[in-house]
Amino acid sequence: MTHAVAVGARAPDLALPALVETADCPRVIAFVHRWHPGADGAALRAELRGLGAELVVVSGTGVWAFGPDDHAERVALLSPRQLATVGARFGVSGRGEAVFVVDEHGLVRIAHRSDAGLAGGLADAIAAAAQAMLADSAPAGMLDRREWNLAALVSGFAFVFLTGCKPRDRAQREAPVEAAALPEGLAIELDVNGKVRALRVDPRASLLDTLRERLGLTGTKKGCDMGQCGACTVLLDGERMLSCLTLAAMAQGKKIVTIEGLAQGDELHPMQRAFVERDGLQCGYCTPGQIMSAVGMLAEAGDRQLTDAEVRHGMSGNLCRCGAYPNIVAAIQSSRPGRP
Amino acid sequence: MQPFTYVRARTVDEAVAAAGSDTRFVAGGTTLVDLMRLEVMTPRTIVDISGLPLDAIEEGPTGLRVGALARNSAVARDPRVRARYPVLAQALESGASPQLRNMATVGGNLLQRTRCSYFRDGVSACNKRAPGTGCAAFDGYHRMHAVLGGSEHCIAAHPSDMAVALLALDAIVHVRGPLATRTVPIADLFLLPKDTPHVEHTIGANELIVHVDLPATPFAAHSRYVKVRDRSEFAFALASAAVAFELRSGRVGEARIALGGVGTRPWRAREAEAVLAGQPPSPELVKKASAAALEGARPRKDNAFKVELARRTVARAFEELLVAQDAKDGGGAR
Numbered sequence A: 001m002t003h004a005v006a007v008g009a010r011a012p013d014l015a016l017p018a019l020v021e022t023a024d025c026p027r028v029i030a031f032v033h034r035w036h037p038g039a040d041g042a043a044l045r046a047e048l049r050g051l052g053a054e055l056v057v058v059s060g061t062g063v064w065a066f067g068p069d070d071h072a073e074r075v076a077l078l079s080p081r082q083l084a085t086v087g088a089r090f091g092v093s094g095r096g097e098a099v100f101v102v103d104e105h106g107l108v109r110i111a112h113r114s115d116a117g118l119a120g121g122l123a124d125a126i127a128a129a130a131q132a133m134l135a136d137s138a139p140a141g142m143l144d145r146r147e148w149n150l151a152a153l154v155s156g157f158a159f160v161f162l163t164g165c166k167p168r169d170r171a172q173r174e175a176p177v178e179a180a181a182l183p184e185g186l187a188i189e190l191d192v193n194g195k196v197r198a199l200r201v202d203p204r205a206s207l208l209d210t211l212r213e214r215l216g217l218t219g220t221k222k223g224c225d226m227g228q229c230g231a232c233t234v235l236l237d238g239e240r241m242l243s244c245l246t247l248a249a250m251a252q253g254k255k256i257v258t259i260e261g262l263a264q265g266d267e268l269h270p271m272q273r274a275f276v277e278r279d280g281l282q283c284g285y286c287t288p289g290q291i292m293s294a295v296g297m298l299a300e301a302g303d304r305q306l307t308d309a310e311v312r313h314g315m316s317g318n319l320c321r322c323g324a325y326p327n328i329v330a331a332i333q334s335s336r337p338g339r340p
Numbered sequence B: 001m002q003p004f005t006y007v008r009a010r011t012v013d014e015a016v017a018a019a020g021s022d023t024r025f026v027a028g029g030t031t032l033v034d035l036m037r038l039e040v041m042t043p044r045t046i047v048d049i050s051g052l053p054l055d056a057i058e059e060g061p062t063g064l065r066v067g068a069l070a071r072n073s074a075v076a077r078d079p080r081v082r083a084r085y086p087v088l089a090q091a092l093e094s095g096a097s098p099q100l101r102n103m104a105t106v107g108g109n110l111l112q113r114t115r116c117s118y119f120r121d122g123v124s125a126c127n128k129r130a131p132g133t134g135c136a137a138f139d140g141y142h143r144m145h146a147v148l149g150g151s152e153h154c155i156a157a158h159p160s161d162m163a164v165a166l167l168a169l170d171a172i173v174h175v176r177g178p179l180a181t182r183t184v185p186i187a188d189l190f191l192l193p194k195d196t197p198h199v200e201h202t203i204g205a206n207e208l209i210v211h212v213d214l215p216a217t218p219f220a221a222h223s224r225y226v227k228v229r230d231r232s233e234f235a236f237a238l239a240s241a242a243v244a245f246e247l248r249s250g251r252v253g254e255a256r257i258a259l260g261g262v263g264t265r266p267w268r269a270r271e272a273e274a275v276l277a278g279q280p281p282s283p284e285l286v287k288k289a290s291a292a293a294l295e296g297a298r299p300r301k302d303n304a305f306k307v308e309l310a311r312r313t314v315a316r317a318f319e320e321l322l323v324a325q326d327a328k329d330g331g332g333a334r
Helices: A041-051 A080-089 A121-137 A145-155 A167-171 A207-214 A270-277 A287-301 A308-314 A325-334 B012-018 B032-037 B072-077 B079-084 B086-093 B098-103 B106-110 B162-168 B270-276 B283-293 B305-328
Strands: A027-031 A054-059 A062-066 A073-076 A097-102 A108-114 A186-192 A195-201 A233-236 A239-242 A255-257 B005-008 B023-026 B045-048 B057-059 B063-067 B172-176 B181-185 B208-215 B223-228 B239-248 B251-260
Touching: A027 A121, A041 A054, A041 A121, A054 A080, A097 A121, A108 A121, A186 A207, A195 A207, A233 A287, A239 A287, A239 B098, A270 A287, A270 A325, A287 A308, A287 A325, A287 B098, A308 A325, B012 B045, B012 B208, B023 B032, B063 B079, B072 B079, B072 B086, B072 B098, B072 B106, B079 B086, B086 B162, B086 B223, B086 B239, B106 B162, B106 B208, B162 B223, B162 B239, B162 B251, B223 B305, B239 B305, B251 B270, B251 B283, B251 B305, B270 B283, B283 B305
Parallel strands: A027 A054, A186 A255, B005 B045, B023 B045
Antiparallel strands: A027 A097, A054 A062, A062 A073, A097 A108, A186 A195, A233 A239, A233 A255, B057 B063, B063 B208, B172 B181, B172 B208, B223 B239, B239 B251
């Protein structure tokens, strides 16, 4: 039985066991006939980043789920009959395709169906949905483009357009790690940003690659991958270290904190705020590493106020090819007053 | 990176039992993971020793005892090290970056591999990486290479700052093997390349460094490390000097001079020490000693500058120590 899904109504449950249903996260649910990862991947991710939403693609090639910074994971492969059942719940049937935007409360905000299939592909359809959302609910005093980018860079996250989905929740959702696991992998547990994640890894996997490629935490950056640039700096048991030269297996039992773990909900860490306020970056690629290193350095210094020379010495493991050093030093020095 | 088996050791005995010629211990990973990714090192098994209880810095029978897994940063900031073995804290703080110092351990620092670019590139002729293939550095670009202790088979410089300081401190390295623990004076730890540059030290494949003793010598507290490099931070030494001596009634007593960045191993300059012993310090004496320190240097076309640079580095370390001593004595010691 097919029935329409109304805007403002509760979205039907996808009822897929492999898909972790997170009611507190906005989600785009797309029904398309055929889809595979790589199909307009960059454009799709850009739209998802703008929406601050995850995408679930229900298609004949499987059910795929991913966020703006994740690899697409196939969480289920449905038979034609199962596919029809799921589609029917959303009022999609036969040759029809559709895009639904579901907010953090599980309510349908945008429903776009086409019996003839989505014209222009999925990314375009989601872009159109995002435009509609924007026209519908653009808040007063929206961030301009640069502020938007800055906020995304220093927090390591997409700026969240739909309210209510806290970055931490999104980052810490369970990744379907087993799906991507190597059969001969090593079973490990990593304590990342306060949450223990169990996964299987190749023994060769660096902590950096594991954070980025397996756990979807792409705030930590890969620069040189040989310990010389500091872009991959994370905290292990409170001490700044290089995730590129740390094997994931060796990080077991340590408390790992990445750039995604610094903010308290929507409240940026003082160091993140300082980098925004002092413009401590240009292109932003080294910024997560700079911030993690700076947080580690101040922890090492304890109550002692550092001189500018000491800050430069203490930050010598973090290279910035844009040469934003003066503002980086200024940001670090200004982060101190009022630190908890 | 080539595949390997990962083993996590729960005890020292377990680590030693798992060791062998195709096996490497990993602690900080700063050398090994890097060289494995470059496929310069391709162990079949790596034994993770990072969880072993070997990171203590404590009073030992002859002085301070530093665990093999003590992080470079932890040793450098230890107040006992800073007060009693300043040369060691200074050497550690001059090395690598803060992140790397938080990862790198004492044992790993001692056994780190050379930064010779021909060794690291994985393809050039290199007797250290692929014995018998020759030495691309010998007639290649060798500005960073050693002027002391080289052979036609290898002129790669030893990269450690810490080891240079430990050499000046007469450190004793304790090594656990399958049957027993033995001690190796640091001066006997590193080998000259000669015609076997791939054999770098005297520790067996099935032995594990467990701790390093820093003897309470009369000169340890009066010591200094000076490092000269291409940039002021995060660079290997062009030349460095660890100098330690005691001053007794206006004369130099026992002295230690060790050089970094210029030798195929951390370089003890015994001839220079002999020049100093028993003499009242003077600019002429310092000049004589620093010249003696570079006696036998065999520079090649790109690294000849290191000979004079190293002499001046020794002289500066010595002079800075004298100035510090003067300040302590209110200017009366000289």
